[in-house]
Amino acid sequence: MTLRDDIRGGFDRQQAKLGEVGDARHRLMQDGLAARESVSRRVQWAAGIAAVLIAALVIGTFALVRGNIHPQTVPGTTPKASASPTPLQNALNVSDSTPVIVYHDPANFDQVDGVTWDGKTSGRIGTGAANGGIPNPQGTLYAASNEIRDRHGAVLATFDPINVGVFWSDDGRSYCSVVRTASRDMSSPGELQLTEVGKSPRNVARVGSFKPASHDGGGPSVVACSPGGDRAVVYQSGGQGIGVMQFWVVQLSSGRTLWTGGVGGYIAASHDGRYVALADGSGHTVIYGPGGGVLKRLEGEVFGFSLDATLVVAAQIGGAQSPSIVNWSDGQTIWTCPDSTFGYWGSFAEPGGSQIAIGVLDPAYPQTGGFAPVDLFVVGADGIVSFELKDVFLISQ
Amino acid sequence: MTAEPAREAEQEFEALIGPLVEPGLRLAFSMLGNRSEAEDATQEAITKAWRSLSRLRDRSQVRPWFLAIVANQCRNVRRTRWFSTVRIPLVFQPGKPAESHVERLDLERELEKLPMADRQVLFMRFYLDLSVDEIGTALGISGAAAKGRIYRACKRLRPGLLEEDI
Numbered sequence: 001m002t003l004r005d006d007i008r009g010g011f012d013r014q015q016a017k018l019g020e021v022g023d024a025r026h027r028l029m030q031d032g033l034a035a036r037e038s039v040s041r042r043v044q045w046a047a048g049i050a051a052v053l054i055a056a057l058v059i060g061t062f063a064l065v066r067g068n069i070h071p072q073t074v075p076g077t078t079p080k081a082s083a084s085p086t087p088l089q090n091a092l093n094v095s096d097s098t099p100v101i102v103y104h105d106p107a108n109f110d111q112v113d114g115v116t117w118d119g120k121t122s123g124r125i126g127t128g129a130a131n132g133g134i135p136n137p138q139g140t141l142y143a144a145s146n147e148i149r150d151r152h153g154a155v156l157a158t159f160d161p162i163n164v165g166v167f168w169s170d171d172g173r174s175y176c177s178v179v180r181t182a183s184r185d186m187s188s189p190g191e192l193q194l195t196e197v198g199k200s201p202r203n204v205a206r207v208g209s210f211k212p213a214s215h216d217g218g219g220p221s222v223v224a225c226s227p228g229g230d231r232a233v234v235y236q237s238g239g240q241g242i243g244v245m246q247f248w249v250v251q252l253s254s255g256r257t258l259w260t261g262g263v264g265g266y267i268a269a270s271h272d273g274r275y276v277a278l279a280d281g282s283g284h285t286v287i288y289g290p291g292g293g294v295l296k297r298l299e300g301e302v303f304g305f306s307l308d309a310t311l312v313v314a315a316q317i318g319g320a321q322s323p324s325i326v327n328w329s330d331g332q333t334i335w336t337c338p339d340s341t342f343g344y345w346g347s348f349a350e351p352g353g354s355q356i357a358i359g360v361l362d363p364a365y366p367q368t369g370g371f372a373p374v375d376l377f378v379v380g381a382d383g384i385v386s387f388e389l390k391d392v393f394l395i396s397q
Numbered sequence: 398m399t400a401e402p403a404r405e406a407e408q409e410f411e412a413l414i415g416p417l418v419e420p421g422l423r424l425a426f427s428m429l430g431n432r433s434e435a436e437d438a439t440q441e442a443i444t445k446a447w448r449s450l451s452r453l454r455d456r457s458q459v460r461p462w463f464l465a466i467v468a469n470q471c472r473n474v475r476r477t478r479w480f481s482t483v484r485i486p487l488v489f490q491p492g493k494p495a496e497s498h499v500e501r502l503d504l505e506r507e508l509e510k511l512p513m514a515d516r517q518v519l520f521m522r523f524y525l526d527l528s529v530d531e532i533g534t535a536l537g538i539s540g541a542a543a544k545g546r547i548y549r550a551c552k553r554l555r556p557g558l559l560e561e562d563i
Contacts, residue, residue, distance in 0.1 A: 007508070007523045008524060018422075018423065024419065025418040025419055028439050031440050032439075032440045032444045032446075033407060033443065035440070035444045242544045242548040243548055265548065265549055281549050282553065345538065372537040
């Protein structure tokens with residue numbers, strides 16, 4: 001008997017204690033519809049309590065600020081990406097090299113919009129992202145469908161989306177991918193490739209292995225790609241893409257494996273590939289250094305690094321730990337998501353800067369379409385939130 | 398809204414959501430461990446679903462969409478329990494020894510200890526048979542992230558678990 005059967009059996013026995021539910025469908029439906037126009041007494045009571053709590057919170061916040069206690073998260077501005085009922089019309093009016101955070105236009109998912117890392121300038125970038133996209137870290141280029149486009153929507157290159165998973169390099173000018181070395185219906189080793197946009201791929205090294213596509217057996221994936229740092233980090237996932245069976249730190253210039261490790265539940269790497277964070281699946285993470293030595297053990301699961309790799313984004317699936325930003329060397333938490341019920345969505349580091357953008361999921365606003373609405377906090381290295389985007393549909397790699 | 402269109406809207410809503418009431422109630426029961434609270438949460442979810450049905454862009458996603466509302470409602474119920482004593486859900490108290498052997502007893506105890514979010518994801522996957530993508534939709538995360546949650550929840554049950562065992 002498999003674990004699946006055991007779990008199913010456990011839930012079967014649990015559900016037996018629920019008793020007869022045949023009458024519930026009609027009754028709950030009628031009662032639910034009867035309550036649709038009214039605000040329940042419980043909600044009114046809760047609203048009263050909430051008003052008191054909010055007042056207390058405001059007073060408490062003033063007291064904290066006046067007392068010069070750690071000035072944690074005071075947003076400077078709060079742009080609302082979803083405020084516009086129609087797609088953004090204005091083109092992004094910054095230089096082509098200015099880094100931006102990229103997201104789907106809330107009124108038209110095919111349209112790509114961007115906002116600068118200071119939150120002050122936003123505008124339309126391009127189109128073609130109805131089914132998602134993968135922007136480079138700078139937000140200057142993005143892969144969508146089988147094309148790579150610039151901010152003006154011009155197609156610079158095409159790629160094979162079936163066999164090539166684009167993972168942008170930290171400089172944003174090329175991408176790493178691991179491709180099959182035989183047809184999709186056969187097992188084969190993976191080939192790590194580095195592709196400069198508009199040029200032919202360069203084979204770097206054989207790493208990991210693919211099972212036949214029909215087996216859903218996982219395969220090798222890239223988590224760091226740094227031509228400047230001369231490293232890529234590739235890991236082999238398990239069945240259905242779950243877990244980390246092994247990972248390799250590969251020198252891009254020579255194809256040599258610098259060091260390798262595993263096994264774990266989740267892996268993240270610094271942008272230059274020098275640091276690797278491997279979570280064990282039980283809420284603990286080990287930080288490895290450039291040569292593979294263990295540098296630190298942390299509570300929680302690490303999902304990303306700041307650009308200089310001094311900070312990590314940590315959270316814990318299951319909600320035991322709120323999304324937070326931690327200085328991993330001394331374990332100090334510099335920022336924690338203001339609502340402990342929010343879940344982690346994703347994060348990315350400011351190119352050429354020290355900020356981290358961390359996306360969190362508000363359980364009160366579940367995903368109802370193709371993309372999840374995310375609250376995005378842009379946090380400095382001092383733990384101060386420079387701005388927040390509400391209910392934005394982010395595009396990130 | 399006049400009476401006839403209103404009735405049609407209700408019928409359409411019932412046709413869409415009606416088949417999901419029982420799965421919703423069972424999900425709520427698995428998360429809350431109390432029938433009365435589970436019914437309250439499901440009823441509230443039905444009301445919220447009615448109010449926000451226009452935001453459901455893809456009707457084929459109605460099952461994970463509605464279950465997400467139920468799950469969110471259950472989390473709200475749990476959050477309002479701060480004033481009461483913490484109770485272990487009765488539903489996960491082990492059954493009579495004669496009914497289940499030691500491993501099953503251990504598994505039920507481990508299920509009981511799991512965080513609610515972990516129980517939720519396992520229930521969706523292994524009891525309601527939702528696909529990984531549907532679970533992702535219900536939780537507001539990617540399918541890959543949903544797989545990760547399932548794996549981690551399973552690993553908490555069985556630390557030495559291999560991928561192939563799932």
